[in-house]
Amino acid sequence: MLIDEVNIILKGGHGGAGKVSFYPGEKSGPSGGNGGKGGDLYIEATTDLTVLNQFSRKRLVSAENGMPGGLSRKIGKDGRDIVVFMPVGTVLIEKNTGEVITIDKGGQKILVCKGGLGGWGNYEFKSSRNTTPEYAQSGLDGEEKHFQASLKLLADFGLIGLPNAGKSSLLNELTSTSVKTADYPFTTLEPNLGVLNRKIIADIPGLIEGASDGRGLGVKFLKHIEKTSVLLHCIAADSPNLEEDYKVVVNELESFSNELIKKPQIILLTKSDLVDKKQLNERIKRLKKFKHKIYPVSIHDWDSLEELKKALTTS
């Protein structure tokens, strides 16, 4: 199950406490060192959509606390920073302040919760008036934020089409993913993302008639292509009903939202190796009436994949 809504608490590390101590001997001065700083917490964007699943049990993530100061003015070690991975397309809303963080670029890294400063040890409080201070500061709290995180796929291209059209196979060839593919419908149960030259491609489960009413894996995934710029509509070249295949999917997009149907589409005539050249040309001709760019493509035809990659990365 892809988790796309979570409540999480993120925290910077607590600052280490300052130390109260004195050098040995009767009239000797203070020696307590300062506490270390608490670690900072960062969020980093990833195209791995499953990373929100880590929060199904663990709701609190905290950077490491700073260590307390020691004897002989020994400074406590700073807490280590921590990086929390969130999928591209995640929007985080802080429940108390309303702060909004949008993860929308691959590789993006954001400082979200600063660690608390370490407290001063008693050495720092030594003065001419008080040569033997008996107090030190405790470290400060790290920042703590309570987020509601929700994920909507954010992609430059969304692979759509009937089940078994070859969407996941294409994702694997175009990007360096290894999503499961198989010769039966609904192999893909959750969306997947891949990256092609910094462009993000989303693969979603196959759509069937009635998807917009919740049939198949339906609505849940149509929602996920709302934030996709261009739809790559996959139609199997060896299908006996090309036009019907096209229309079923388009009808579902239309019934789901007016916005989806307005998105630019590119038709990918997939599995082009399964028909001969003459049939392929005839099929391309038939699909031209839908007025989209058409690329015949096969995972067994390197040239066709290169041509498609070029078209996608330069568009």
Ligand SMILES: Nc1nc2c(ncn2[C@@H]2O[C@H](COP(=O)(O)OP(=O)(O)OP(=O)(O)O)[C@@H](O)[C@H]2O)c(=O)[nH]1
């Ligand atoms: N001959 C040939 N077979 C292909 C090609 N692309 C995909 N296939 C096969 O078609 C079957 C379906 O491929 P998938 O990539 O799983 O299809 P999908 O559209 O992701 O399917 P769902 O996830 O079920 O919607 C697999 O057996 C693939 O090996 C192709 O270019 N040529």
Ligand SMILES: [Mg+2]
């Ligand atoms: Mg698939």
